[in-house]
Amino acid sequence: MSNTKFEKLEGNRVKLTMTISKEQFEKAMDAAFNDVVKDVQMEGFRKGHVPRPIFEKKYGKESLYNDAIDKVLPDAYRDALEEHDVLPVAYPQINIEKFEPENEIIITAEVAVKPEVALGNYKGLKVEKLDIVASKEDIEAEIDKLKERFAxxxxxxxxxxxxxxxxxxxxxxxxxxxxxxxxxxxxxxxxxxxxxxxxxxxxxxxxxxxxxxxxxxxxxxxxxxxxxxxxxxxxxxxxxxxxxxxxxLPELSDDFVEELDMENVKTLEDLQAYAKEQAETAKQSEADSHLRNEVLRLATEGTKVDIPEEMVDAQVDHMIQDFERQLSMQGMQLAQYLEMTGSDEAAVREQMRPDAANQILTSLTLEAIAEAEGIAVTDEDVNAEMQKMSEMYGIEIDELKKMLPNLDGMKQDLVIQKAIDFLIDNVK
The missing domain is CATH 3.10.50.40 (Chitinase A; domain 3)
Incomplete structure (x- = not known):
């Protein structure tokens, strides 16, 4: 383990200083040489069997320095994060402050970290719940949707x-x-x-x-x-x-009902009942979505947190990737979309920043609520989610476990969902 120092900077950033000893760097040089020599062929030696002194005489020790740094830095950075309990939210900015292989190497890493969150009021939020009873107009609208199919x-x-x-x-x-x-x-x-x-x-x-x-x-x-x-x-x-x-649109008649050819819908009365059920399902979904959105809006209103720009940048990266996947499902590439809309990626990214910042604010708020309320994910929660995924995708649970060896992401999503459930359960 390298010798490390920790310094807190402004704006939820920290600076980690890692000192790599002569002995540590020499081991990294050995590892770098063993990788490089595999492709080296010199007269008098079989390919991959050139001794290191001969290699260094021809190419110089310096030819291994970059590879050796690449070998030693990841472990040194990971050790520094663990030693000082740092949770980075972006890639670090690396600088080599001192490079003396015969003595020591000093490397610094400046990185944005997860910010501290000060919660506002999140218990007993007042939300006006939407009506879920289907009106005559709602039912007629559902029937019109069916009629549109035969227009x-x-x-x-x-x-x-x-x-x-x-x-x-x-x-x-x-x-x-x-x-x-x-x-x-x-x-x-x-x-x-x-x-x-x-x-x-x-x-x-x-x-x-x-x-x-x-x-x-x-x-x-x-x-x-x-x-x-x-x-x-x-x-x-x-x-x-x-x-x-x-x-x-076709007229509402027995002939239309017959043309629909729907199971359990054989008469106009059946159609009315079906349309009412569909309308109330839609209204329930709308009411649930409204309640969820409102508790999240109200819970985040009082949250005080300084979100690092790097965190927003990373979220925008994820949003761009999701957008590209959506476009590819429509047979389109991002470049084609940008050409069609007369825009560019920089403009799209800028448009996404407010949503990205809001998503981060919501996530940080929910994580802080979960911590404050002692909300945790149990094995039963994970098993229930695995069962749900198994039924949804038609994949055996054992196969799912092989496909998802690391369940940290799933557990984090479940914690977030349980925090939302907590907010909803405590609505006035």
């Missing part, structure tokens, strides 16, 4: 005007300063009004038009539009409306 697109007659939600089949061509621009032309394009598919302001200007109408649409491209020559520019689109379609 038909019907062409309006010649006098039928474009309304929000209709689909207008159009030809269009865009002009900037009277000159047609590339990519601004389309024919027989089915544009759903209100879909947000076109430039802001375009779709709204078609409302009221009829089949056969010619419409002049004036819009301004967004400042962040991907085509630099059009970004922020005023343009005019000449639009011809060929036809207007609207969605027609």
């Amino acid at each position: 038909e697109m019907v062409v309006k007659d010649a006098k039928g005007k474009v309304e929000d939600g209709d689909t207008a089949v159009i030809d269009f061509e865009g002009f900037k300063d009277g000159v047609a621009f590339e990519g601004g032309k389309g024919e027989n394009y089915p544009l759903t009004i209100g879909s947000g598919s076109f430039i802001p302001g375009f779709e709204e200007q078609l409302i009221g038009a009829k089949a056969g109408d010619a419409v002049e649409v004036k819009v301004t491209f967004p400042e962040q539009y991907q085509a630099a020559d059009l970004a922020g520019q005023d343009v005019v689109f000449n639009v011809t409306v060929h036809e207007v379609k609207h969605r027609v």
Whole structure:
């Protein structure tokens, strides 16, 4: 173990000073040489069997220094963290303050640490609970969702005007300063009004038009539009409306119920009961979400904590990774998304920072509540969660345990959930 010192800096940062002895560094040099020599071939020696003195004579001791530092530093840093009970929340900034292999090496690591949390009031929070009884309108809305699945697109007659939600089949061509621009032309394009598919302001200007109408649409491209020559520019689109379609829902009847072909829904009365159950399930879910969000908001309102910027940076990194996974599931890469939206990663990261900081604040608050209330995770809690995962993913528990040899992450998530449950159980 290296000799270490601890110094507290401003802004939830600490400085660890690690002194590596001559003997420790020599062991690291041996390990570095043993790795490097495997690929060394010199005349008179088999590959990987060059003696160290011969190697150092040709390449110099210095050629092993970086590798030796890489060998000795991780253990020295880990030992320093453990000795001084430091919980880092970011990668350290490493500096070599003194490098004398024949005497000693002094390395410093400055790192952001988990901040201290001062809790505000979190017990007996007052939250107005939402009504979970389904109204007539809620039930009708659920039935309308089912009717939407069987809706038909019907062409309006010649006098039928474009309304929000209709689909207008159009030809269009865009002009900037009277000159047609590339990519601004389309024919027989089915544009759903209100879909947000076109430039802001375009779709709204078609409302009221009829089949056969010619419409002049004036819009301004967004400042962040991907085509630099059009970004922020005023343009005019000449639009011809060929036809207007609207969605027609089926009538509520026994025939419609039969067409649904749903188990346990054979009559209009059954459909009403089903819709009521669906509506109340949705309202219960909304009420639960509202209660959870409100207790978290109120519990964090009084929390006082100085969150290190590095902690926010790390959370943004996680959010970017999650976003990239979501995009990949849609068959899109982050670079494509940025090009489509005319943005860049720096701007996206900046937009994410407030949410990242709030997520950290919430997590730190819940961890502090769990500690203050002595909330802990038992073996029974872990086993119950494993059972839930087994049923959800169809994987045997023994297999899950092999896939999850380290359960620290699961235990931490369970502690957080139990802290939320505590807040909810104590709501007034």
